[in-house]
Amino acid sequence: EPEVTQTPSHQVTQMGQEVILRCVPISNHLYFYWYRQILGQKVEFLVSFYNNEISEKSEIFDDQFSVERPDGSNFTLKIRSTKLEDSAMYFCASSTGGSPYEQYFGPGTRLTVT
Amino acid sequence: AQSVSQHNHHVILSEAASLELGCNYSYGGTVNLFWYVQYPGQHLQLLxxxxxxxxxxxxxxxFEAEFIKSKFSFNLRKPSVQWSDTAEYFCAVRWGSGNTGKLIFGQGTTLQVKP
Known part of the structure; x- marks a missing residue:
């Protein structure tokens, strides 16, 4: 069964550094999402992406964040200058946009900012 | 504001016990409702x-769930749990008539089933 993959599984970075989290969505999917979960808190929506542009973003998704689909398979989340509060599990998800309308999630990348 | 609440943060049950996990969302309109499960070390999977x-x-x-529109609820149930049901359970809601919008999650419930 096809699945969403994410790399790396764990990333440790120093405050102020740039990080890029990578996702490979399911191949025939058209809609892509990033969510994050700070330890002990809810899974929160960050951004959705369709047709090579952002379709919706949350208040969390400020100018420090960007997303890109650099080729036909990868979907990346970049954090330009990481802060301690960016430490979280970051989940990528994708959907076809059609039936069965569910979002398929990747295993997550745990980002630790020191 | 759109929000989702799960009433139980940590539930401990013995095998064969019945399970009900509560989920309420903040207001009505057209909603799509989901329960996801995350087994230890695995992806979020749709239940x-x-x-x-x-x-x-x-x-x-x-598993089954009942949507009660008047109560803005979507509770998850299972008549008899197994040890393998030990996992974290997330309720999620999508508002609006579109099928591609963001999901709003509850805070999750950790279920521990004792053998």
């Missing part, structure tokens, strides 16, 4: 979903 029609929805692994 079941409600879009329209019969408010009693059956999912995988013997």
């Amino acid at each position: 079941l979903k409600y879009f329209s029609g019969d408010p009693l929805v059956k999912g995988i692994k013997g």
